[in-house]
Amino acid sequence: MGDVTSVFITETYHIYQWTNNNEFLNSMWPHVIRAVNWMIDKGTNGTGLPYRQQCTYDLLYINKYDHTTFNSFMYVLALRVAQELSTIMGDADLLKKVTTAIAIARDRISEEFWSEQDGYYHAWWDKKLGSPSWLMSDSLYAQVWAYTLGLGHLDDPKR
Numbered sequence: 001m002g003d004v005t006s007v008f009i010t011e012t013y014h015i016y017q018w019t020n021n022n023e024f025l026n027s028m029w030p031h032v033i034r035a036v037n038w039m040i041d042k043g044t045n046g047t048g049l050p051y052r053q054q055c056t057y058d059l060l061y062i063n064k065y066d067h068t069t070f071n072s073f074m075y076v077l078a079l080r081v082a083q084e085l086s087t088i089m090g091d092a093d094l095l096k097k098v099t100t101a102i103a104i105a106r107d108r109i110s111e112e113f114w115s116e117q118d119g120y121y122h123a124w125w126d127k128k129l130g131s132p133s134w135l136m137s138d139s140l141y142a143q144v145w146a147y148t149l150g151l152g153h154l155d156d157p158k159r
Helices: 004-019 022-043 069-089 092-112 141-148
Strands: none
Touching (some): 004 022, 004 069
16 A cells, blocks of 8 residues: 555654654664665655555555555655654665655656646546546645654645
8 A cells, every 4th residue: 555654654753753762763763664665666666656556545446547646745755754764863875765765756746746727736647547637635644744743845835
């Protein structure tokens, strides 16, 4: 699922923020690294965004589309969290990897989902089908989490 791994990474950071428990973070860190690497290396299928993945909303057949806005923003959230955690853990290699992945993801989001004409992010994008004119009401749920966790904007705030 396109959002489960993202939530795992985000919740790890969330718990750490609340508790400042270094023992907890140290015990979770190898799992976070593995999750981040899976998201970037396998979960995107080389496309820069979560590729053809279901989400916990269980929208019928949402995984038939190459990319969805909901999963994509959850992915960027998890990468942004991974930046923070990499800094805390002193992992320069992972920090570099996630920073690069964020830049790629933001470019893809802008290119595939944002409609200047419509003034909103379209719900999904597919190489064969393009992008529909419809939207998903919770597409920016990840942005709520980012604000709550003090992580700022996940994309251009003018949008």
